[in-house]
Amino acid sequence: MESYSDLIAERRAEIVERIDAALARAGRADEQVTLVAVSKTVGVDEVVAALGAGYRVFGENRPQELVRKLEGLAQMGDVSAYRFDMIGNLQTNKINTVLGRVALIHSIGSAHLADAVSSRAERRIAEGSLAAPAHVLLEVNVSGEASKSGFAPDEVRACMPHLMELSGIHIDGLMTMAPRGDKDAARRTFSGLRELRDELRERWGLELPELSCGMSEDFEIALEEGSTIVRLGRVVFNPSFALQ
Numbered sequence: 001m002e003s004y005s006d007l008i009a010e011r012r013a014e015i016v017e018r019i020d021a022a023l024a025r026a027g028r029a030d031e032q033v034t035l036v037a038v039s040k041t042v043g044v045d046e047v048v049a050a051l052g053a054g055y056r057v058f059g060e061n062r063p064q065e066l067v068r069k070l071e072g073l074a075q076m077g078d079v080s081a082y083r084f085d086m087i088g089n090l091q092t093n094k095i096n097t098v099l100g101r102v103a104l105i106h107s108i109g110s111a112h113l114a115d116a117v118s119s120r121a122e123r124r125i126a127e128g129s130l131a132a133p134a135h136v137l138l139e140v141n142v143s144g145e146a147s148k149s150g151f152a153p154d155e156v157r158a159c160m161p162h163l164m165e166l167s168g169i170h171i172d173g174l175m176t177m178a179p180r181g182d183k184d185a186a187r188r189t190f191s192g193l194r195e196l197r198d199e200l201r202e203r204w205g206l207e208l209p210e211l212s213c214g215m216s217e218d219f220e221i222a223l224e225e226g227s228t229i230v231r232l233g234r235v236v237f238n239p240s241f242a243l244q
């Protein structure tokens with residue numbers, strides 16, 4: 001029987017092939033995209049297997065689990081360089097847990113949360129316990145589904161001047177989640193995110209290079225629509241989850 005490590009290494013090769021093909025279809029063959037392996041439902045052993053398979057960027061959605069994974073990996077000794085991103089809903093009382101531990105916070109979904117992250121980061125920088133402003137993405141509810149969190153597009157447009165003044169955060173781009181199970185709606189969501197980014201870029205002279213969108217069921221569509229960061233959970237860690 002094949003080991004879990006072998007299975008996810010084979011799966012990774014298939015995913016990378018799919019990513020490359022989607023980029024080629026979009027005329028983006030020379031671009032790099034970041035593949036975030038979303039480890040929220042697996043343990044440290046699976047993350048170690050994923051490191052062995054070549055993954056270097058991981059995503060967690062709960063601060064306590066993030067800390068547990070980081071501590072578990074630290075005990076494994078010499079595993080080569082990796083980073084973790086925060087991809088989920090972040091409560092203000094957990095901001096200090098993630099600052100300094102993650103490379104990128106994908107899920108800043110309100111001006112209130114942006115203010116809170118920025119002020120805590122400024123304080124930590126002043127104290128010397130954080131090296132630089134926190135890299136963040138603004139989560140936008142492009143599809144408008146009531147169940148989804150994030151800024152409404154008009155809210156981002158209105159808040160941008162304020163967000164740009166916050167010195168404790170660096171806004172790298174935008175993030176969204178598409179409706180499940182509807183490819184056309186997913187494509188509209190991803191293209192809508194890109195168009196909003198282009199608009200904000202033009203209007204405010206920002207770069208906003210990163211578009212974090214695309215999950216196990218829709219990452220190829222997301223890449224065709226300009227995604228620079230895909231967040232893949234089940235397709236990475238569950239070898240029996242079918243690549244579509």
Ligand SMILES: *Cc1c(COP(=O)(O)O)cnc(C)c1O
Pocket residue numbers: 038040061087088215216217231232233234235
């Ligand atoms: C769980 C999760 C993912 C990964 O979902 P899959 O469908 O398993 O790939 C991506 N992004 C966020 C924000 C998540 O919570």
